Amino acid sequence: MDENIFEKLKILADAAKYDVSCVSSGVERKNNKVGSIGNAAASGICHTWTADGRCISLLKILLTNDCIYDCTYCMNRVTNNIKRATFTPEEVAELTIQFYRRNYIEGLFLSSAVVVSPNHTMENIYRVLLLLRTKYMFGGYVHVKVIPGADPEVIKKTGFLADRMSVNIELPTKESLQLLAPQKKSEKLLLPMNQIKTETQINLEERKKYKNAKKFVPGGQSTQVIIGATNDSDSTILSLSQSLYDKLNMKRVFFSAYIPVISSPNLPAISTVPPLKREHRLYQADWLMRFYQFKSEELFTETEKNLDLEFDPKLTWALRNIERFPIEINKASYEDLLRIPGFGVLTVNRIIKERKGALLSYDSLRKMKTALNRAKYFITVNGKYYGGISVEPDYIRSAIRQKEVQEQLNLFQLL
């Protein structure tokens, strides 16, 4: 490696950093080839955290930022006057291995701007992967972006070398896509997603028959939606993710608060603050859908199409459905316990197990580090209610508000 690799890495990491996905989970693989380096851990492993608090798990880079497209929201669009750079496949492989040996990373996340054509670009990505897996004997995690419009055959052969593949939807509706990325058609985006879903199903059947059949994208596929570049509501965004989970077996849908880096009449003003709080609420809602058996439509009403920014979505839902509370924790079903604000999946599992041997007390919940400052309004413990005078939404709302103000004051006194 020589000095000019510094410049390339800077440009091509900078261009890749707005893609939020960096997870390395979903694949368990031992190092089982002679001379090979690397394995994969199903839980995923974070290796470090940048100054924005985001985890780095994979070496996230573009193969090139030299793009033929002109998407309004994108830094790399052809009409933008920025420095361009392109890695050779050897450079990417070498960087990955050197970082991996020192335990800086779990593997590689490779994306690319579109050069020459989608197919040409996908072929380039495939070549890097082939080099890494064969010549460099790399057994660690690899996530690659699929370039919509590439030949299905190229996508397929890449899928047998990658752990995860993703196509970014970027914008939640056809109209938004038309406005900001007219060269990307929603049908074209869905095509490779469908292909990956179908190939995965075929592959699962194959693997039932032949134990040694190669795995196709074992970590599944994910996608990303930009938040706040258009006027789409949270309800639109979450029903889109719901259908992606249900119909395409998507492993994850990521949300990325739009950061204005470009000024355009079609985009939010450059002074717009990125909607980080909104992004956070969407992730909480997504979590409720994936692990708490919520459906997206439960989180909205006829008039409320966006998530509440003050209170988290579970608390908001509970306040709207107050007639279902309080819930007796020593008797309630698993499903009902999951609906209690302040109760996580871990807490619920522990409660279910422990109450088989002994009734739980309020103090037990405290020991489990349950968020009782919220939960206490929604539960009874052996018939006793700890939430104050009444189970009434306005009262609970103001009590929680007051408590939070008090906590902030205490924090200031500490500082």
Next chain:
Amino acid sequence: MMEVANGDMDYLYDGSFEGFLTCVYYSYKCEKATGIFEESSYQHSIINNYKVIDTDSSLSDIVYDAIEKKISKEAMHIIFYAFLSCNENKDTNILKFIEFGFKKGKIAIDLYTHDSVFPVREMSTKVSKEEHRFLGLLRFSDIDGILYAKYNPDNNITALITEHFADRYKYEKFIIHDEKRKIASIYANNRWEIIDASIINIDELTEDEVMVHRLWKNYFTTLAIDERKNVNLQFQNVPARYRKNIVEFNNLQP
């Protein structure tokens, strides 16, 4: 002077897991132990009586099997992880848990908030969290073709994480050095062992190695998005006490 005998009896052992289990054996077969402690760090007092127990693996095996059979394999796993904790009362707490488990059986570990269970499960979780954390935060340098990592974990997790790296870097040679406990694991050709770290001598980093460090630091800095800055979150995930051995946080080390 007359000895103050109040019936308390502490058992002291050599620090090994087998040694600890041997104490548990004697606590059942002879006099019941009120506490179990590592001999080297034991605070002697005039109130407590103590006995030094010699490690005997045939006796510790009996206790090991009894825990798996009378409580569960999962309980054994929890006990082993809790044993690696830096908590100074870990041994006595584990003893209490074993006594409770022998009475209650399989369900003991599920009674999470019970006083005899809670401390052990908490310690075990902490150790397991730190283990997972260092699978990511450990940093190796290439020194003459050998991968060398130095770190300062709160708990005694070197053996745990070595298993992970022994698979990952199967065809490499590596050393993982716990600065705090002055021990190291050393791996080559599918075998590893824990050694006394005082014999390790580390050469200066080569120019090539320094370049890879710089490259990584540059990448790390580039990847942060200014508009999203959140240093508190970064501190939660990478606590200050670990940072001196993590190359991207350490400006003194080249």
